[in-house]
Amino acid sequence: MRTNSFHTVAPGTYREDGGLEYEDFVPDEVVEHRPGRTITMTDNVWSSLLCLNQHPLHIDAVYAERTGFGRIVVSSLVTFGIVNGMTVATISAKGVANLGWDKVRLSAPVFVGDTLYARTRILAKRESRTRPDEGIVTVHTTGLNQDGVTVIAFDRTILVPRRKEDR
Template sequence: MEPTGYRRIGEHRYRELIGFYYEEFAVGMVVEHRPGRTVTEMDNVLMSALSMNNSPLHIDAAFCEHTPWQRTLVSSLVTLSIVGGMAVRSTSGRGIANLGWDRIRLTTPVFAGDTLYAQSEVLAKRLSRSRPGEGIVTSRTTGIKSTGEVVLTFDRSFLVPTSDNGTDDRTGY
């Protein structure tokens, strides 16, 4: 029996598959992204420093004791980056370009120690009018805490090749 999620490239040799070609996407298809990711205080501090987001809500525990949450909030940039990153491997792993983000909504606060999961639903797809052999896919990604609370949603469009225009053999994928 051949393993799923891999391409046979030789005897007893397989290569992991990443992403989908345009034809493999179907409107309404939902992909659950794994593994999940537990957010750490270090994630929050590093991203706050990298992005120059020095809001005390994200870096000053003494300040945060006087907020409604009474603890440091994870920056929304951290949440967006982790959830967005979780979705890339399967949704746009074969992608040629990220075309845009829309309707980013932060619905529940995230704190260090929360574990996040993600899922993406394909909302639309169409062949590119200007780039033959490529198609545009739009998905809605949802970030969910291990408790089931939705923390983030966003729509994203990206460009992927058709199977006839794939680069697997040329790139070693």
């Protein structure tokens, strides 16, 4: 995978420039996103309330203790947001637009204290039919907890710029 992570701004001075351009995406290659992210109660409560998801399983410890989970379960929107966010620095930092998420699957609960990691496989890419300076890339992202258990998986389609010298 070819990347242009730094650009020279002066002799001996470089600027970080994260993200991939269309030509950098190679189908079937995999990116492991690091660092991981440990989920806190603050993450869960703030996000749950911000999104108006007031289900007691996410914000009421007494209620959650009486469920089959036996404790508070992190909202799936928190899990989705953090795992998707972990991919941005590489997958979509140069993106023009997110075109959509598909096949979102939640396969295991996430609890406060779990640490999440993300892995993205490049599924496909094609040049845009209407925007010659851009291409469309589809990726599959998997979120795993500290034990390697998949907790979420989804496909995402992104509109990304093409490298000027490759057009």
